[in-house]
C-alpha cells in the first residue's frame with residue numbers, strides 16, 4: 001500500500017491531491033464529499049486506471065463471501081485519514097443491507113453493472129443507533145453502470161446487488177479506514193442487526 005503517493009498512477013495521484021485540498025479548505029463535510037464525488041467521476045474515466053483494474057485480484061475467496069466483501073486497500077492519507085479501496089464482486093453477488101456508521105463513502109463503479117438500493121428504518125429508529133433489532137424497507141433502487149458514483153452519508157442504509165452476468169469493479173473512497181468505526185448489518189429475514197468493523201483490508205499497490 002502507498003502511505004503517500006509514490007509510484008501511484010498519475011490520475012490517482014492527482015485525485016489524492018484534490019481530496020487533500022478539499023480536506024484543507026472545505027469544512028462542510030456534505031459539500032466536501034459531494035465535491036469529491038464529482039472528482040471521482042472524472043477519475044473513473046481514466047484509461048490507465050481501467051487497464052490497471054483488470055489485474056486486481058478476485059481471490060482470496062474473502063473478496064466475495066457471505067456478503068461481507070473484503071476490500072483492497074490502495075492508499076491511506078497520513079494527515080486526513082481518508083482511504084482509497086478497491087472491490088471486485090462476482091456476477092450475482094450481493095452485499096448485505098448495511099450502513100457505514102459515522103463515515104462518509106464514495107462508491108464508484110469502474111466496470112460492470114449493478115443495482116444500488118437504499119433503505120430506511122421502518123420502526124422509528126434513528127440514524128446513529130447500534131440496535132440489536134430493526135425493521136428496514138427499501139426506498140429506491142437504481143440500475144447503475146461504469147462511471148456511476150454513489151455518495152453515502154453517515155448511517156445511510158444501502159446495498160449493492162450485481163447483475164447476473166456482470167462482475168463489478170468499484171473504487172471506494174472512505175473518510176476513514178474500515179476497522180476504525182462500527183457499522184450495522186440489517187438482516188431482513190429475521191429483523192436482527194449485527195455490528196461489525198467493516199470489510200477486511202488487503203493492502204494492494206495501485207501503480
Ligand SMILES: [Fe+2]
Pocket residue numbers: 098099100158
Ligand atoms: Fe456499503
